[in-house]
Amino acid sequence: EDQVTQSPEALRLQEGESSSLNCSYTVSGLRGLFWYRQDPGKGPEFLFTLYSAGEEKEKERLKATLTKKESFLHITAPKPEDSATYLCAAGRGNTPLVFGKGTRLSVIA
Amino acid sequence: DGGITQSPKYLFRKEGQNVTLSCEQNLNHDAMYWYRQDPGQGLRLIYYSQIVNDFQKGDIAEGYSVSREKKESFPLTVTSAQKNPTAFYLCASRDIGMGQPQHFGDGTRLSIL
Numbered sequence: 628e629d630q631v632t633q634s635p636e637a638l639r640l641q642e643g644e645s646s647s648l649n650c651s652y653t654v655s656g657l658r659g660l661f662w663y664r665q666d667p668g669k670g671p672e673f674l675f676t677l678y679s680a681g682e683e684k685e686k687e688r689l690k691a692t693l694t695k696k697e698s699f700l701h702i703t704a705p706k707p708e709d710s711a712t713y714l715c716a717a718g719r720g721n722t723p724l725v726f727g728k729g730t731r732l733s734v735i736a
Numbered sequence: 737d738g739g740i741t742q743s744p745k746y747l748f749r750k751e752g753q754n755v756t757l758s759c760e761q762n763l764n765h766d767a768m769y770w771y772r773q774d775p776g777q778g779l780r781l782i783y784y785s786q787i788v789n790d791f792q793k794g795d796i797a798e799g800y801s802v803s804r805e806k807k808e809s810f811p812l813t814v815t816s817a818q819k820n821p822t823a824f825y826l827c828a829s830r831d832i833g834m835g836q837p838q839h840f841g842d843g844t845r846l847s848i849l
Contacts, residue, residue: 659835670740670826670840678835714779721786721832723769723794728778 629654631717633727640734643704648730650715651697659718660698662691664711665729671714705734738763742827742841748849749814749821757812757844759827768810769828769838772796779826785810786832814846822847 634649652660659678663671675684677693684691688709690701700713712731716724740761749755761768770782781794785804799818804810810829814821824845828838 659837661837663840668824668843668845670742670828670842673837673839676835676837716838718835720834721767723781723784724838726779728776 629717629719629725631715631725631727633713633715633730635730636728637731638733640702640705640732642706642734642736645701645703645705647702648700648713648715648732649697650700650727652715652717652725653696654717654719654725656719657717658720660693661716661718661724662698662700663714663716665714666711702732705732707734707736710734740827740829740839740841742825742844744844745842747844747846749846750849752816754813754815755821755846757814757825757827757846759810759812759841760808761810761827761829761841762808763829763831763839764807765829765839766807766832767830768804769830770794770800770802770810770812771826771828773824773826773843782812782825 631652659676662674665671675691680695682693688703692699710733712729714729716726743758767786769784771779780796783802785791801813826843827841830838
């Protein structure tokens with residue numbers, strides 16, 4: 628069964644304290660690994676797509692990387708406004724994405 | 737601006753009542769999706785549609801119904817058969833092409849009166 632697992636469930640960082648979120652997947656025929664940010668009471672906002680192992684994408688303080696079994700979202704020198712839930716999802720052709728349960732990130736000033 | 741509009745933002749249901757959540761997109765996407773989000777549960781797929789006049793059940797379709805009469809619109813009805821409807825409902829759409837992301841609306845929060 629296709630599955631996406633995110634860890635940790637929750638992460639609390641001091642402002643400026645860099646860390647990484649993990650997304651491991653077991654999906655046959657991966658067609659894209661997607662990262663989203665979700666703020667409370669809002670829909671998920673698309674951040675990145677990664678297509679092949681070794682690929683990296685960056686946006687401000689966020690960098691996403693992909694291997695054959697997992698993806699990491701690295702957060703460098705986070706600020707309080709980076710606090711959100713980060714969701715990872717795996718694509719399998721045209722069928723719906725398989726989502727992980729998310730990591731709740733809190734950045735404390 | 738292109739996007740997905742969900743309405744209403746908040747909705748209250750009485751016992752035994754059916755309610756309909758609206759989802760409209762102007763992204764010209766073929767596929768549309770409905771998810772339910774409960775605290776600690778992640779996103780759970782209710783129904784999806786990849787083409788007008790066709791839709792498939794997701795993982796938790798019982799107590800819900802949908803229609804797809806127009807490409808832009810994918811309304812979700814929460815029927816009285818859904819005994820625990822209190823949740824945050826998210827609509828998404830996607831271009832049918834390999835490796836395309838889903839884009840989401842801002843959700844409808846449904847509560848029981």
